[in-house]
Amino acid sequence: MINSRSLHKSNVVFAFKNQNIVSPENSDMTALYPGDSGRGVQLVDDPMMRMKILDVPKFNLQIAWEGQRLRIEDMKSLEPEESLLIDETVKIYEKLVSGRGIFLEGFGFNFEVFYQTSDVIRINEYYNGIVKEPLNLGDSLLDFGWQWKVAHKNGEQIDGYFLKITAPLEFVIHHNAHFNAKEIPSLDRMKELFKKSYEIIHHTADSLKL
Numbered sequence: 492m493i494n495s496r497s498l499h500k501s502n503v504v505f506a507f508k509n510q511n512i513v514s515p516e517n518s519d520m521t522a523l524y525p526g527d528s529g530r531g532v533q534l535v536d537d538p539m540m541r542m543k544i545l546d547v548p549k550f551n552l553q554i555a556w557e558g559q560r561l562r563i564e565d566m567k568s569l570e571p572e573e574s575l576l577i578d579e580t581v582k583i584y585e586k587l588v589s590g591r592g593i594f595l596e597g598f599g600f601n602f603e604v605f606y607q608t609s610d611v612i613r614i615n616e617y618y619n620g621i622v623k624e625p626l627n628l629g630d631s632l633l634d635f636g637w638q639w640k641v642a643h644k645n646g647e648q649i650d651g652y653f654l655k656i657t658a659p660l661e662f663v664i665h666h667n668a669h670f671n672a673k674e675i676p677s678l679d680r681m682k683e684l685f686k687k688s689y690e691i692i693h694h695t696a697d698s699l700k701l
Contacts, residue, residue: 492609493696499663500603501689502564503580505675508594514556515587520545523554523586552579561587571686581678599669600688604696611659612701647671650688652695662701666692 520534524547531548545554546566553564563583565576588595614635636655643649651667668688675681 493606494609495607496693496696497605497607498568498570498602498689499605500564500601500665501568501574501576502562502601503576503598503685504563504601505561505584505588505598506596507559507561507588508596509559509592512559512593514541514543517543519587520554520556523547523583524550550575550579552576554583556587571682571689577678577682577685581675581681584675595673595675597669597671598675599667600685601665601667602689602692603663603665604692605657605661605663606696608660608662608701610701612656612662614656614659617656650691654699656701662696662699664692664696666695 517534517536520543521529521532523529523545524532528549529547533546535542535544537543541558543556546552547554551565551567551569553562553566555562555564561584563576563580565574567574569576571577615632618632618635634655634657636653638651638653640652641650647670649669649671651669653665654662655665656662666688668684668691670684676684
């Protein structure tokens with residue numbers, strides 16, 4: 492039985508088709524949050540890695556331009572009902588991407604959630620159950636996991652999951668919800684997809700037989 496859960500990571504990622512995208516100017520990055528909203532912002536520009544990272548303390552956001560990707564991270568990992576991640580993400584996309592001749596390949600949400608259980612998860616038994624000759628690992632097996640992907644029939648969405656048992660009373664699920672799309676949905680639709688993608692993690696966790 493699951494006793495508690497804790498969201499440790501949430502972000503939105505946009506992937507682009509263009510091979511050699513010119514990164515936004517540093518001034519365009521810092522101009523995303525002018526005046527008081529930009530108080531304490533820090534910009535890291537790494538030309539070798541084709542990466543620019545802007546930390547925005549007031550909104551607890553990290554905005555990273557990573558070559559052919561744009562990633563917006565909620566550094567406080569707030570629950571969807573409390574988070575402004577999607578609101579800010581749409582604004583950022585419109586300012587940094589729209590009108591620049593950049594073609595969207597798809598977008599996705601990433602979540603990482605830790606769960607505490609009331610029952611001990613017998614990690615060694617799971618490991619020994621899949622090896623041909625079970626190994627006597629004693630206490631040396633620190634974690635163990637499974638990974639799987641689900642393709643939706645419409646071909647527009649792929650859900651990737653990584654489940655790892657990290658302690659006798661704890662496991663973590665990483666969920667990547669990827670949507671093939673040539674343009675981003677409306678703000679309301681983005682919020683709906685974000686919330687549903689988060690809720691499916693808890694449904695998955697509740698369905699596990701650990």
